[in-house]
Amino acid sequence: MANQIFPINGQELAKICKQTLANTDNEALLRTIQDLSPKTPILLAKTDNEWYRLGGIVDKTGHRIADDLVEWTERTYIECGRNLQTLIEHALDEKLIATQQTGNTLHLIVQTGTEAAEFIQIDIDKTQEAADRFLVNHNSHPEDLEEFIDPLNPEFIEAFNIGTARYSYRRKTDVAVFMNEINQYHLEEHPVQRFMNDWNRSSANQTTRLSNDWIIRPFRNTGRFGEQIINVELINTQQKNVPQCEDIIGKKGLALNNLLTRFDRHVGYPFAWFFYMVKGDLVSLQTGLAVYKDITGDYSYLPERDATILKDWVTNPYRV
Numbered sequence: 001m002a003n004q005i006f007p008i009n010g011q012e013l014a015k016i017c018k019q020t021l022a023n024t025d026n027e028a029l030l031r032t033i034q035d036l037s038p039k040t041p042i043l044l045a046k047t048d049n050e051w052y053r054l055g056g057i058v059d060k061t062g063h064r065i066a067d068d069l070v071e072w073t074e075r076t077y078i079e080c081g082r083n084l085q086t087l088i089e090h091a092l093d094e095k096l097i098a099t100q101q102t103g104n105t106l107h108l109i110v111q112t113g114t115e116a117a118e119f120i121q122i123d124i125d126k127t128q129e130a131a132d133r134f135l136v137n138h139n140s141h142p143e144d145l146e147e148f149i150d151p152l153n154p155e156f157i158e159a160f161n162i163g164t165a166r167y168s169y170r171r172k173t174d175v176a177v178f179m180n181e182i183n184q185y186h187l188e189e190h191p192v193q194r195f196m197n198d199w200n201r202s203s204a205n206q207t208t209r210l211s212n213d214w215i216i217r218p219f220r221n222t223g224r225f226g227e228q229i230i231n232v233e234l235i236n237t238q239q240k241n242v243p244q245c246e247d248i249i250g251k252k253g254l255a256l257n258n259l260l261t262r263f264d265r266h267v268g269y270p271f272a273w274f275f276y277m278v279k280g281d282l283v284s285l286q287t288g289l290a291v292y293k294d295i296t297g298d299y300s301y302l303p304e305r306d307a308t309i310l311k312d313w314v315t316n317p318y319r320v
Contacts, residue, residue, distance in 0.1 A: 006040050006110045006120050008033065013122060014169040022126050022165035026106060029124070029167060033108070040110055045121075045215055046237040048105040054149070055099030055129050058162060062131070069098055069135075073149050087148065088141050096135040098154075099162055103127035105170065107237070109211045116196035116210040117179045123170040132159040175216060182232055191320045192216070192232050195278060198309050203270040213237060213267070214275075234320050236281060242266050245273060245283040248290050256290060257301040271306045278313070279320055288313060 013033070020029050026044060034042050057065040057072055066072035073087075080086040108122040137155035142148040182190055189197075199210050217233040245263045248256060263283070264272045277283035292314045295307050302310065 005112045006037050008036050010169065010172050012036070013124075013172060017124055017167035017169045020167055022128075022167050026126070029106075030108070033122075037110075042122075043109045044106060045109040045211065046107045046235070048107070050102060050104055053101045053103075055101045055162075057135060058097050058099060058131055060095040060097065062160070062162065064162075065096060070149055073145060077145060084142070084145065084148070088136050091134075091136040092138060097131045097157065098133050098135045099129050099131045101127050101129050107215050109215065111209055111211060112174075112176070114205075114209070115176070116199040116205065117176040119175050119209070119211040121173045121175055121211075121215055123173075125168045125170055126165060127168065128165040129162040130159050131162055132156055171218075173216065173218060175211075178216070178218065178232070182230060185229055185231075190232070191318045192234055194318055195234060195275065195320050198278075198313075199275065201305055202274070202309055203303050203306050204272060204275065207269040213269070213272075234279060236276075236279065238267065242276075242282060245276070245287065248284070248287050252290065252294055253299045254301075256294060257299075260287070260291070270303075271309075274306070274310065274313075278318065285317075 016029070016032050016036075020032055022029070026047075030042060030044060054069045056067045056069055059065055076090070077084070077087050080090065104126050106124045106126060108124065110120040110122070112118045112120060133151075133154040133156045136142065136148070137151060137153055139155070140151075140153040142151055179190075179193055179196070183193055196210065199205050204210075213236065215235050215237055217235050219231055219233065220228050221231050223229050242263075243266060246259050248259065251259060260273045263276075264270050267273075267276070273283050273287065277285060277288055288310060291302070292310055295302055295310070
């Protein structure tokens with residue numbers, strides 16, 4: 001069903017990224033993808049914070065010497081007879097300049113249904129390469145290859161861009177299919193799956209889609225026997241400034257309900273406080289316990305569907 005809703009495959013997305021000129025607002029990229037799937041709204045859910053990584057090597061005129069600084073260093077070190085001083089002198093004589101990649105990851109969302117996991121997530125990197133330091137500091141030579149690659153005291157120059165910013169396709173994830181795969185690797189219900197199941201039966205799902213506020217980050221970790229295990233993390237995409245939930249100490253009944261209602265209004269949907277609490281963002285675990293004490297005592301301010309979820313959480317707590 002998802003492929004019918006959004007028929008663009010990874011190869012086509014990679015081609016679009018390669019052919020689209022990167023700009024500040026990313027409108028050209030979104031428009032190009034949208035034009036190929038006009039009946040399916042494609043939304044930019046989140047732009048990650050800027051990240052940096054090592055780039056390549058250029059000479060003093062900006063001519064490309066190597067795309068990969070690490071690979072060039074290891075190979076040239078061998079060519080220099082594994083003599084670090086010879087490598088240093090070569091870099092100084094040629095006035096070689098190191099570059100770095102600066103980038104963001106864009107997370108695009110295509111909703112494919114009403115259930116929490118029914119969306120496609122497209123992750124695309126936008127990068128810019130810039131030259132900003134000499135490969136070797138003339139006044140502070142590295143003591144080993146590690147410091148040669150990533151110096152403690154770099155000699156900076158006036159930075160200049162290498163080419164233009166560009167997009168590169170990272171992955172396309174059909175989240176429902178991916179979660180089915182995740183569940184095969186875990187004997188117990190995965191916390192992210194439980195989060196999605198709770199969302200499906202909550203008041204939040206009556207108002208908005210999970211992908212309007214949350215996306216996933218797939219990753220691998222190593223098991224106790226060295227095996228590679230596919231795993232997943234939930235990431236919040238809120239662009240607005242959501243404040244920390246107020247201190248609940250001493251609050252119960254109407255006062256506690258008002259506090260949580262204000263938080264939900266900031267976020268934009270009911271029962272938001274519960275999901276932020278489970279994630280560990282902005283809402284303390286004590287909040288859930290305080291509300292549970294209220295609703296099993298003299299107060300009744302949660303819809304039955306949400307009260308059931310909270311009671312299940314108190315009986316068997318989890319976090320994501």
